Amino acid sequence: MEPIDDSDTVPLSQRAIAARPAPYLEGLNAAQRAAVETLEGPVLMLAGAGTGKTRALTTRIAHLLMLNKARPGQILAVTFTNKAAREMKDRITALLGETVEGMPWLGTFHSICVKILRRHAELIGNGELHLKPAFTILDTDDQIRLLKQLIQAENLDEKRWPPRQLAHLIDGWKNRCLSPSNLPRGEKAAFDGWGGRLYAAYQERLLSLNAVDFGDLLMHCVTLFQAHPDVLKTWQERFRYILVDEYQDTNVAQYMWLRLLAQAHRNICCVGDDDQSIYGWRGAEVGNILRFEQDFPGAQVVRLEQNYRSTPQILSAASGLIAANSGRLGKTLWTEAEAGEKVRLIGHWDSEAEARWIGEEIEAFQGGHRASLGKVSLDDIAILVRASHQMRAFEDRFMTIGLPYRVIGGPRFYERAEIRDAMAYFRLVVSPSDDLAFERIVNTPKRGLGDKALQTIQAAARRHGMPLLDGARIAVEEGQLTGKGLANLRDFVASHGRWHADALDAGASHVELAERILDESGYTAMWQNDKSPDAPGRLDNLKELVKALEEFDNLQGFLEHVALVMDRDEGEAGEEVSIMTLHGAKGLEFPVVFLPGWEDGLFPNQRAMDENGTRGLEEERRLAYVGITRAERLAVISFAGNRRLYGQWQSSMPSRFIDELPEEYIEVLTPPGLYGGGYGAAMAFAGANAGTDMHDRAAQADVYNSPGWKRMQARAAERKAPARRAPVTIDAEASAQFSVGDRVSHAKFGEGEIIGIAEDTLTVQFAAGFKTIKAAYVIPAGSDQDVPF
DNA sequence: TGGGTTGGACTTTTT
DNA sequence: GTCCAACCCA
Numbered sequence: 001m002e003p004i005d006d007s008d009t010v011p012l013s014q015r016a017i018a019a020r021p022a023p024y025l026e027g028l029n030a031a032q033r034a035a036v037e038t039l040e041g042p043v044l045m046l047a048g049a050g051t052g053k054t055r056a057l058t059t060r061i062a063h064l065l066m067l068n069k070a071r072p073g074q075i076l077a078v079t080f081t082n083k084a085a086r087e088m089k090d091r092i093t094a095l096l097g098e099t100v101e102g103m104p105w106l107g108t109f110h111s112i113c114v115k116i117l118r119r120h121a122e123l124i125g126n127g128e129l130h131l132k133p134a135f136t137i138l139d140t141d142d143q144i145r146l147l148k149q150l151i152q153a154e155n156l157d158e159k160r161w162p163p164r165q166l167a168h169l170i171d172g173w174k175n176r177c178l179s180p181s182n183l184p185r186g187e188k189a190a191f192d193g194w195g196g197r198l199y200a201a202y203q204e205r206l207l208s209l210n211a212v213d214f215g216d217l218l219m220h221c222v223t224l225f226q227a228h229p230d231v232l233k234t235w236q237e238r239f240r241y242i243l244v245d246e247y248q249d250t251n252v253a254q255y256m257w258l259r260l261l262a263q264a265h266r267n268i269c270c271v272g273d274d275d276q277s278i279y280g281w282r283g284a285e286v287g288n289i290l291r292f293e294q295d296f297p298g299a300q301v302v303r304l305e306q307n308y309r310s311t312p313q314i315l316s317a318a319s320g321l322i323a324a325n326s327g328r329l330g331k332t333l334w335t336e337a338e339a340g341e342k343v344r345l346i347g348h349w350d351s352e353a354e355a356r357w358i359g360e361e362i363e364a365f366q367g368g369h370r371a372s373l374g375k376v377s378l379d380d381i382a383i384l385v386r387a388s389h390q391m392r393a394f395e396d397r398f399m400t401i402g403l404p405y406r407v408i409g410g411p412r413f414y415e416r417a418e419i420r421d422a423m424a425y426f427r428l429v430v431s432p433s434d435d436l437a438f439e440r441i442v443n444t445p446k447r448g449l450g451d452k453a454l455q456t457i458q459a460a461a462r463r464h465g466m467p468l469l470d471g472a473r474i475a476v477e478e479g480q481l482t483g484k485g486l487a488n489l490r491d492f493v494a495s496h497g498r499w500h501a502d503a504l505d506a507g508a509s510h511v512e513l514a515e516r517i518l519d520e521s522g523y524t525a526m527w528q529n530d531k532s533p534d535a536p537g538r539l540d541n542l543k544e545l546v547k548a549l550e551e552f553d554n555l556q557g558f559l560e561h562v563a564l565v566m567d568r569d570e571g572e573a574g575e576e577v578s579i580m581t582l583h584g585a586k587g588l589e590f591p592v593v594f595l596p597g598w599e600d601g602l603f604p605n606q607r608a609m610d611e612n613g614t615r616g617l618e619e620e621r622r623l624a625y626v627g628i629t630r631a632e633r634l635a636v637i638s639f640a641g642n643r644r645l646y647g648q649w650q651s652s653m654p655s656r657f658i659d660e661l662p663e664e665y666i667e668v669l670t671p672p673g674l675y676g677g678g679y680g681a682a683m684a685f686a687g688a689n690a691g692t693d694m695h696d697r698a699a700q701a702d703v704y705n706s707p708g709w710k711r712m713q714a715r716a717a718e719r720k721a722p723a724r725r726a727p728v729t730i731d732a733e734a735s736a737q738f739s740v741g742d743r744v745s746h747a748k749f750g751e752g753e754i755i756g757i758a759e760d761t762l763t764v765q766f767a768a769g770f771k772t773i774k775a776a777y778v779i780p781a782g783s784d785q786d787v788p789f
Numbered sequence: 790t791g792g793g794t795t796g797g798a799c800t801t802t803t804t
Numbered sequence: 805g806t807c808c809a810a811c812c813c814a
Contacts, residue, residue, distance in 0.1 A: 081803040110804045139804085158810090159797095214804050249803080281801065387800050389806095409802085443790095450790045485790085564804065583801050605800055623801085646799065647805035 042296035049629035050309025174215025175283030218253040236264035247272030251283035311340025318628040320662035342667040350642040378575035380591040408580040433467035445526035447488035593631035598655035743781035
């Protein structure tokens, strides 16, 4: 792998600029330079992991501004996450100094769509109803509650028609810009024939609530552009230059949106890496990046291939793995870094041993016992898991040994119940017609207003064609409620009136108002009286919420911010190991990365493969690629022979991805606690790696005395016959691992053939006649497992 | 109405 | 094994 010769790849026209490089261009490599300086026309920046993509992107924006190609307001730069948007802003500021005004159109797809939609809200609707500029943005929770109501309204059984599933379906449609009216006939019939109808009802309902969900933000924006060419034209003309981050993650709606906006000036620069597309399950279309050159004729493709993050060993291992995928654009990552450590591979008896071992390794790093890497701080270490349930084992273990850790991901700040409750209070105060907010908090804290009371309120509201809050007032006035409920609701309505008046008073402090709302409503008291261990944390969150309010002029502005932008505060609290999912790790890097749980079924994930076949498997492989390429200096892959899943112990095979790692970049470690160790264990792993017969090798080396390993070997031998099988349970009740016709061994009866299976009981034809025995007392014939008695 | 109990689900989750 | 939601009884 030779470094690229600069002079050959920089076009002549740009060498003139190169002669007197602006300071912000210094230090860019040739490819990055090309990506920054190719300003006109469509550009696809294929940026491999760790190749300085963000730097190229931000420098490109700085360059546009420095050359006066566009004013900040004429550049559209879209990202997927608020974090990415923030980082870009910060870096542009750093490049240009304080002199340049902010970039109003640098943000997430969603936040930019909101800005556009607010200006044209009235144009979104169905003739009778249309959106108003102050529309609210519903999150997933609200969405599901709404769908549930609609399903109930059709008298459908929620068991058979789960709201979550419908939400998923609708999201999928919106991701493809399919509104109820242009939904293909076949799709309408989804959800047992009710899909199209419920979707239409849902959109109607959203409109009447003056609300949109996340998917609508994109879809409405595209519809707006398509239906109103004049509106589209003004936006097309405004955005002279368009930049898109993580293009491989765009869905159809985002793609359409970009194409529409880019039509006028055609200056669109998309940055992405097809090998890091891991959000297919959320509607992302790798096809968008693969098709870029066809979609935008005359596109120039710039490949960023010099990696500044990882060692050659890590890069080679990752490259070897991803090579197994088909239909890639193809990149060859290279680096000038020193060879470094091979990627380590280790197997463990079970998930607890795996967690224990990783804990010990981390302590060894801390104690400086891994000298080859120099000093490694806990902040430098990450554990990346496939599924969040894997985190438990590490949390338990690290808690026990007192190793500081932080879990990244998990519920976001604004998804927490207490935050959503508080927000619902604020929402109702700002917009008294927000029925969803009303429903959420009318009985939180408990006011003795249950289903019955709510129905009364709803009936009153419907009778007068008014929002629920007014319905509540009427129900109180007309005395339709009794006892405690009546008194409490009267209080609630009265309090709301005061809060609402205060919210309209520009002179009053909205922070104080927020505090008063939470106090007077009894919401704070509810948590103060709560004895559960997480109550204090929730009160802290509420404090944090109120504190965050200080940065805004009013409640209204704050509400928008929280709906779209507010991240969880990942506060720095000393040195901690990071635990997160592989998805959560995208875009991050750590000197040392542990990748546990590389077992078939878990990773690659069985469901991903079942539901999406090869496509699913390839996405899993890309996830593995993302995982390995997060490591700067050391990656440690591990797997466990047994893992507890849903309370059941399951045994599993090492991941097929392990077989795909190129051997020369892998160092196989011997797990502690395996007798003999050394050569034998290494041979067994090497055998797994090369796909050779582990059984014979292990027998030769005579090191496998541990029952778990024997079971694993037995499975390995078995896999030669029916390809691979899903992990099977090893407990007594697990007759699932046998099928009729299998040969099995029994301690007393010898070898026989299974002629029947009922639950955990097998009927086996032995030489001595047929017997009915528990599955736990036999093993597959020919395996060297110990025969149980 | 509310709280306790039971039944079913359970991969990932940028907005 | 654990979490949430629906259901049932006081």
